[in-house]
């Protein structure tokens with residue numbers, strides 16, 4: 001049993017119900033964000049009372065559910081998009097914002113991934129196109145700057161059920177980044193029949209409003225913690241207020257789901273980023289949080305334009321990063 005992921009593992013033993021399956025079975029009325037806030041309280045109670053009652057999966061969903069309400073709100077939010085903290089405010093029915101995603105969603109591939117953390121594999125990973133960041137060292141740039149296959153929510157839902165029968169331990173929404181596709185992802189989940197944990201594999205830069213909506217369907221937040229300060233975030237990913245947004249979202253994620261944090265160690269960024277991150281995580285999320293210190297950075301895409309990150313890590317940097325992580329954290333992958 002992996003500390004911090006007990007509920008995730010209970011779903012996989014069919015001893016607990018994935019949150020989206022519960023959200024689909026809580027009857028709701030149509031309404032606005034305030035209505036949704038009201039139903040959130042009911043959902044909390046529902047989760048406490050029915051969260052381990054797997055027989056609830058035999059019940060047909062009501063005509064209109066809490067999950068339907070979430071989808072309707074997201075479809076409305078697209079008219080002035082604030083899915084992420086860039087808050088472009090564009091009408092995505094008519095034009096594209098920074099992430100270049102409209103109303104339709106596109107994905108690049110879906111498969112059983114064996115290269116994720118041990119507790120996640122095999123992970124049914126769905127790589128969506130596009131991203132809300134523009135990291136100069138992007139390791140998935142072939143996915144991010146193109147649209148490949150248009151998502152049909154019903155078809156992808158069937159794939160999720162098929163992959164579950166093939167042994168997947170979760171459905172892992174990634175990219176790029178999943179946030180800008182939240183409306184599509186919830187539509188997919190509405191059609192999924194399996195009791196399967198949902199992993200939200202993101203840069204944690206979602207807006208507060210989006211967080212309020214998706215947190216009731218996310219079982220595990222697989223969050224990237226990239227930078228220890230706003231200057232590095234602005235320089236390499238072109239985002240503002242990175243530290244404030246991401247720390248707020250990690251604190252919320254800890255309250256509402258289970259957490260697995262990834263930190264990609266970068267050359268010349270041990271003291272300004274790695275050290276700050278592991279210390280903050282330890283003091284604010286606990287020494288026990290599951291944490292993956294990743295050493296697989298390699299310069300790619302536009303990283304060569306920045307001399308300080310245009311090489312792999314040195315042994316000394318890896319040693320120092322490991323020393324810092326072990327000083328502050330007890331549950332390293």
Ligand code: SF4
Pocket residue numbers: 081082083084085086087088089090096097098099100101132179180
């Ligand atoms: S998801 Fe973020 S980047 Fe994309 S249009 Fe909305 S606010 Fe802009």
